[in-house]
Amino acid sequence: MLFVEARFFLFFAVVFGLVWALRSNLWRKRVLTAASYVFYGAWDWRFLGLILMVTIVSYLVGNAATWPSEQTKKRKWALGIGIVFSLSVLGLFKYFNFFADSFVDFAGLMGLTPGHVTLNLVLPVGISFYTFQAISYMVDVHRGVIAAKRSFLDVAFYIAFFPQLVAGPIVRASDFIPQMDTARRWADVNVQACIALFLVGFFKKACVSDNIAPYVDLIFNDPSAYTASSVIAGVLLYGIQIYCDFSGYSDMAIACAGLLGYRFAANFNSPYLSPDIQVFWRRWHISLSSWLRDYLYIPLGGNRKGNMRRDVNLMTTMVLGGLWHGASFNFVIWGFLHGLALMVERTWSDLVAKRFKPMGAIGLILGMALTFYWVNLAWIFFRAPTLEESLAIARTYVTFSSEGTDVLPAIVWPFIIAIAALHAISYRFKLGEALGKLPATPFALATGALTAIALAFVPLGYRPFIYFQF
Amino acid sequence: MQTLLRALFTPQVRSGAKPAVLFALAFAAVAAPLSLALRAAAPMPDLVVLSPKLAAYEAAPERYDTVFVGTSRTFYHIVPDEVERGAAEAGCTGWNVMNFGVFGLTGAEEDWLVERIVTAGEGHLQRIVIEDPLMNARDFADATTDRARFFSGPDSWQAQADNISSFPESLPKRLYRSGILGLGIGFDLSGVGRGAALAFPSGKPDEPFTFEMRQDGFEALGSLMTPDIAARRQEFEDHPERFEEMLARYGAPSSEDITARATYLAERLDALSARGLTAALYVSPDLAELDRTPRTGEAVRNLPGERIVMNFNRPDVHPDFFTPDLWFDFSHLGEAGARRLSFEAGRDFCARSTAESTSQEFSANAVR
Structure with a gap:
């Protein structure tokens, strides 16, 4: 069930009506939890048991934090078991075949021929998101950031809440759980802002991402057939596609949660206008990057143990962040490229930038261009099906040369420029927010008209969100 | 609660x-x-069978003077060469016949198609044979296909309504079909996808649907096997007893009022005649429709005025067509049956059109 499908609107209308009709907070949570399981079951009901299992373990490990203080060691063991369990679930479904294949390849290089075991597993939708949320709950409880929930329903609700269940944002337990303790008040819901945000997300996903997806597929499926300008356009289009797809989903998730009375933090903030990679990561998939920072980079030592250790921690975090997306060396390289850029930036900052006067607007634009170029170079490895394809596309992207002759339709370049302009204007004038602040009547008329225009540019056919595969 | x-x-x-x-x-x-x-x-969508046949006809309308328009019972039953042979035997030599059968053709689609054919064939087309088209879609999924959408535009609203209101069905069924039509019109008017299709052309366009016109639009049922066609054939072979059961429905009393449908078809024939064409209604052999289309054909024939009606769905008049070995499934003849029917259709059409023109000449002279 996609946010842009008619059946989701029907589903949401029923849930919305029921939730706000109920006065009891307990019953609202029951309805929302049940609805979330229905939502997830619409993809594959067989994996409902998996979410339930992750929830049970999180609940038990959370309650272990309430054991007496003399049992600190046992509490740590419980937390360790909980984290290992969550990561094992993720590892089994997502990484088993990757590591098994890699082990066999490595053994082959050593002249050994071990037996090859491959599991025929279907990747459960959203597994990376809800396992991370489960870890967030267990760790936050054991750190004392939030109290363990005595109610199993609360933990189940937190992990399964449908707006963020399958593709994030990764909502921190410490942000969400306090919200569920009191009944949400309709008066606190900014309906117009939520609807405006949903429309913005819908536009990004359905009108932009879904329209350019076929062009991106053409290029990445057969890059050698295309001219250099088409390949470069294809790479840039993928950068636009993944941003609009994922941030569109996040916008719609935040809007849906908001209409039900729950607040999620923003997951994107115009990342392609970032002047450097560090800022990019503060604006791209914010919930994951901050999760990795707080639960991985800082526990590894962060930047507190010298520059060398900082760089190692950075690279470790980024490579693991790449692997979080999927079991492939391409994701490792993607993470490596970002880690490398962060290390170079820090070193540049330490050794060079501090000694010179800032370059002002020119420096900012140069920084943005360089960051955008590098981010798109990394996207090649994120999107291409194989390492060989990635290298071929990257070669064209860097050298501007290709032996292919096919070209993409002429519309792609004006489209890229128009989207870039819209991105900048939207960032500067906060168009979505401005729409949400209109008086009720103009708002209703404007959203009605904009929806009609947007619908005309929604391509027909089923195109799931890119991040569902993660 | x-x-x-x-x-x-x-x-x-x-x-x-x-x-x-x-x-x-x-x-x-x-x-x-x-x-x-x-x-x-937006350009017309590429529709299976319909688009390539229309393109072939409009590219060379001078090739044909006689066109059969209808459903799969035209598509799989009318062999142009056999029609020409039958017509020649009855004294009409030199006919050039085209099969413009399109599976699932509904009323609005037939009206639209006939108009395109008559317009393109002006100066060449002399005879046109129409079939009683099918009822409108009864499935929600049918409301949003490219074809349904193309025929849900304002130009087709009247024809769609005429088809639904004239078809002999119960009120709830008509309401249901009207609801689906409304859904289709709503979907069309919402504009969903229209801008996207225009603004973002496919990088590598799909291959257009092609159709081999070697047999002037005819295709023998079963010559191209799809899972659906194979299943229909299998059902026919697995249930031979149904053949007799269906035959028994012919002539059985029916409460369905077919007057509106007969008027609907007569109006279309008259409109074509008024444009100087020899128009005819073709009622195909169809076991599944034995309780309806034979009566409709006869009702058209019995309405005031002269019209050519070739009613082949009458086991009492054409018993030769109703032997199981000629049938592919319960609604369609196999190739042998199609050839026999086409020859008969050519002969019948020639005889009746000659008789009609003689009668018209006689009437004109009598008036004079």
Whole structure:
């Protein structure tokens, strides 16, 4: 069930009506939890048991934090078991075949021929998101950031809440759980802002991402057939596609949660206008990057143990962040490229930038261009099906040369420029927010008209969100 | 129950009623004209069988003077060469016949197609044979296909309504079909996807549907096997007893009023005749429709005025067509049956059209 499908609107209308009709907070949570399981079951009901299992373990490990203080060691063991369990679930479904294949390849290089075991597993939708949320709950409880929930329903609700269940944002337990303790008040819901945000997300996903997806597929499926300008356009289009797809989903998730009375933090903030990679990561998939920072980079030592250790921690975090997306060396390289850029930036900052006067607007634009170029170079490895394809596309992207002759339709370049302009204007004038602040009547008329225009540019056919595969 | 009622009339719903109405009005005010403008700018969708046949006809209308338009019972039953042979044997030599059968052809589609054929064939086309078209879609999924959408535009509304209102069915069924038509029209007017299709052309366009016109539009059922066709054949082979059961339905009393349908078909024949064409109604052998189409054909014949009706779905008049070995499934003849029927159709059409023209000449002379 996609946010842009008619059946989701029907589903949401029923849930919305029921939730706000109920006065009891307990019953609202029951309805929302049940609805979330229905939502997830619409993809594959067989994996409902998996979410339930992750929830049970999180609940038990959370309650272990309430054991007496003399049992600190046992509490740590419980937390360790909980984290290992969550990561094992993720590892089994997502990484088993990757590591098994890699082990066999490595053994082959050593002249050994071990037996090859491959599991025929279907990747459960959203597994990376809800396992991370489960870890967030267990760790936050054991750190004392939030109290363990005595109610199993609360933990189940937190992990399964449908707006963020399958593709994030990764909502921190410490942000969400306090919200569920009191009944949400309709008066606190900014309906117009939520609807405006949903429309913005819908536009990004359905009108932009879904329209350019076929062009991106053409290029990445057969890059050698295309001219250099088409390949470069294809790479840039993928950068636009993944941003609009994922941030569109996040916008719609935040809007849906908001209409039900729950607040999620923003997951994107115009990342392609970032002047450097560090800022990019503060604006791209914010919930994951901050999760990795707080639960991985800082526990590894962060930047507190010298520059060398900082760089190692950075690279470790980024490579693991790449692997979080999927079991492939391409994701490792993607993470490596970002880690490398962060290390170079820090070193540049330490050794060079501090000694010179800032370059002002020119420096900012140069920084943005360089960051955008590098981010798109990394996207090649994120999107291409194989390492060989990635290298071929990257070669064209860097050298501007290709032996292919096919070209993409002429519309792609004006489209890229128009989207870039819209991105900048939207960032500067906060168009979505401005729409949400209109008086009720103009708002209703404007959203009605904009929806009609947007619908005309929604391509027909089923195109799931890119991040569902993660 | 109380909770459900509260869910329907929450303060949120009440306070949202006015903005919702305004939203809907603004949506309709923008979506409908936008959709119509984009519809006008969009090319006709590539429709299986229909598009390649139309392209072939419009490219060389001089090749044909006689066109059969209808459903799969035209597509799989009318062999142009056999029609020409039958006509020649009856004294009409030199006919050039085209099979313009399209599976699943409904009333609105037939009207549209006939208009295109008559317009393109002006100066060449002399005879046109139409079939009683099918009822409108009865499946929700059918409301949103490219074909359904193309025929849900304002130009087709009247024809769609005529087809539904004339078809001999119960009121609930008509309402249901009207509902699906309404859904299709709503979907079309919403404009969904129209701008996207125009603004983002496919990088590598799909291969257009092609159709081998070697047999002037005819295709023997079963010569191209699809899972659906194979299943229909299998069902026919697995249930031989049904053949006799279906035959028994012929002539059985029916409460269905076919007057409106007969008038509907007669109006179309008369309109074609008024344009100087020899028009005929062809009622195909069809076991599944033995309780309906034979009566419709006869009702058209019995209406005041002269019309050519070739009613082959009458086991009492054409018993040769109703032996199981000639049938592919319960609605369609196999190739041997199609050839026999086509020869007969050519002979019958020639005889009747000659008789009609003689009668018209006689009437004209009598008046004079």
